[in-house]
């Protein structure tokens with residue numbers, strides 16, 4: 001495992017748990033908004049596996065949950081061995097993945113090595129390459145989605161609301177993952193290398209409300225205004241009944257652009 005870093009005591013990365021987050025090096029995508037861009041070089045690893053395990057063992061009395069994030073962890077050839085080691089020590093394990101390796105994800109799920117999975121969905125399938133920054137075989141993304149929706153371990157899908165995505169794109173993603181337990185729409189945050197302007201919070205929340213018509217388990221992360229204030233604002237623009245009625249029209253989401 002190329003382990004590039006460790007973050008202790010995260011209360012936000014594993015639902016219901018205080019966890020240590022392990023960041024692996026290397027990624028097969030090049031999302032413009034990436035907040036871990038320095039982890040993308042595959043040889044970035046600098047912590048020895050033994051040192052990481054020893055540190056986790058020492059702190060196990062404080063927490064017993066681990067998030068394996070990246071980069072893209074499924075690129076690590078010895079990921080399954082590493083997780084087996086963690087499980088044998090009694091840790092609960094969450095995997096963060098971009099879903100491009102359904103073969104790896106499927107094997108980990110089948111062996112019962114994962115307790116929670118968070119999978120990024122970068123865009124509707126036809127816009128994937130634009131947002132992910134590289135050629136992508138979208139069939140593999142679809143395969144990973146089906147593995148999670150058809151399985152029985154807790155999971156969530158996450159979409160960062162890239163400024164090049166629209167409300168219609170978000171609704172299309174919601175349709176593709178119809179039946180999913182949890183869909184998290186995350187506000188875009190600019191980085192040093194990506195200074196684009198985020199969508200306005202009302203626009204983001206409009207996408208959330210529209211996605212909720214398809215998927216009630218849609219949540220939003222990273223907004224500063226409360227849902228109550230945002231709901232008031234969007235229904236001032238378009239009354240709730242009119243908003244809901246649009247759902248019956250196949251072109252409904254694009255009417256709002």
Ligand code: SF4
Pocket residue numbers: 027028029030031033034035036037070071072098
């Ligand atoms: S998949 Fe994640 S780690 Fe990889 S480039 Fe995109 S945001 Fe960064």
